[in-house]
Amino acid sequence: MPEANATPRVWVLDAYRSGEKTQVRALAQGLGWPYEIKTLRYRKKEIRTTLFRGRDLRGVDLPASDPLSAPWPDLVISMGMRNEPVARWIKDQSGGRTRLVFLGRLWADPAHFDLVITTPQYRVPDRPNVLRNALPLHPLTPERLETARAHWAPKLAHLPRPYLTLNIGGPSGPYAFGARASARLLRDTMALAKTRGGSLLISSSARTPPEAIAAFAAQTDVPMQLYRFRPNDPENPYLGFLAIADEIIVTADSISMLSEAYATGKPVHMFDLGAGTLSMRHDALVAIGERAQARALARHDPDRPDLSLGALAYRALMRWGWKHLSRDISQMHLRLARSGRMTWLGEPVRPASDTPPPSDMARALDRINALVGRS
Incomplete structure (x- = not known):
């Protein structure tokens, strides 16, 4: 001491x-x-x-x-x-x-x-x-966000508001992220962007699959600023995109990105990487014993998930292996959704808060x- x-x-x-x-x-x-x-x-x-x-x-x-x-x-x-x-x-x-x-x-x-x-x-x-x-700890403060906003707002002033920021992660544990998830992310993001009538500000990460970047790079229906991740890039606009966003979409594989998005106080949409019985929402309901609701959710889901040997092996470890070897991020998703802190992409949005989120x-x-x- x-x-x-x-x-x-x-x-x-x-x-x-x-x-x-x-x-x-x-x-x-x-x-x-x-x-x-x-x-x-x-x-x-x-x-x-x-x-x-x-x-x-x-x-x-x-x-x-x-x-x-x-x-x-x-x-x-x-x-x-x-x-x-x-x-x-x-x-x-x-x-x-x-x-x-x-x-x-x-x-x-x-x-x-x-x-x-x-x-x-x-x-x-x-x-x-x-x-x-x-949520995990993060270095975002109101001061850092304001500095990032002041730096990036003039550079993006040519794009019409509102700004819809999208942060894309990648495959994680039991959730694959390939062509199917990329196509769904594009479809659901574009639907929200067209409803809002503004612009997309998109950040990729080191784990983002090329299919996801290619899908957004090819779209021409909505004004957009797309950042392709580069290591140690001093001009990475990630913080700036968060700071000036009116709403934020985050692929729900990254709890850290969800935590940082939540810290802004803006409405946050979580994107479910999986679908059907391999969706994040399904896993969360099964984990708390709400199996009938999980079956109904999977039955009415028209989409199909990506599959990978790594993700399936991780699922097997979660189910039959030593529990300590795996992490269950579906528990985080469930708490965030049921607390009203965030919503799943496609569901009614949580209103923005004028008060800082709990620290x-x-x-x-x-x-x-x-x-x-x-x-």
């Missing part, structure tokens, strides 16, 4: 997936304290730590990683399976003084961490030190401040 009124020393064990990087950095930035990012490289053939969830550095390629040495931090923020043993090792080196905050899914017992911040798609058990937020970040920051004696 830091001395009274002293600024805590914070380490971020950097995540190794882009969505996870966003979450841990957003939390560190939200605290408002200086922090040091520790980038680690991992030994691909080390399986003991992975299997037995230890508290050591066997899985880390130490010469290729940032140094981990005293003075030890007061707080470690991390996410991702490979970082669990590292965080626990750091706490041991500090004599138990370091506080550990872990995000997302845990493989070890939550008792090994001081605070676990998770969301409903992960099967983390309920414990006093587990904070279950509605999961504020809840997380309050818990961390109390953890390090700063409340």
Whole structure:
């Protein structure tokens, strides 16, 4: 624990997936304290730590990683399976003084961490030190959105309003995303855009299938600005498109994109990647035991889903495998739809709110401040 009124020393064990990087950095930035990012490289053939969830550095390629040495931090923020043993090792080196905050899914017992911040798609058990937020943490603030709006609004002023922003993800877990989903996304998005009479602002991502980009690139019925994703592009308009949107459509494979869209306070439509018995809506109803409603939904769905071996294998794992190995994002969709926070594309839209949405970040920051004696 830091001395009274002293600024805590914070380490971020950097995540190794882009969505996870966003979450841990957003939390560190939200605290408002200086922090040091520790980038680690991992030994691909080390399986003991992975299997037995230890508290050591066997899985880390130490010469290729940032140094981990005293003075030890007061707080470690991390996410991702490979970082669990590292965080626990750091706490041991500090004599138990370091506080550990872990995000997302845990493989070890939550008792090994001081605070676990998770969301409903992960099967983390309920414990006093587990904070279950509605959506993943993100770095969007009103100030960042306003900066993005000021930058992009003049560049898009030639397009007629209202603006309908579409953020396209890609295949995820049990949901394939190919030609059929791309065609449905185009059909349903165009139907809404024509009803609104405005323009489309479309952002793709690293996972977006080429079929989806090609489908929108070929349409000429609605004015449009289409961004094709490029890594590390300083002119990526993603934030700008969110900031100036009147309504937002998000493919529901990405919980992070849904979280960021929700943070704008604009009406948000979720696009279901699947169809019939392989739809996200069907899975959510089955998960809560509403099988008759799920069957009725599938029976009246005229569309057909994309199929892939990877998605079908993931479904088999969810049904018959160890539950902890998979995540169930349909639980997130169900909560978002039934809470009125979002609607499925094609259903009546939720009105825009004049008040900021509830802040999961504020809840997380309050818990961390109390953890390090700063409340």
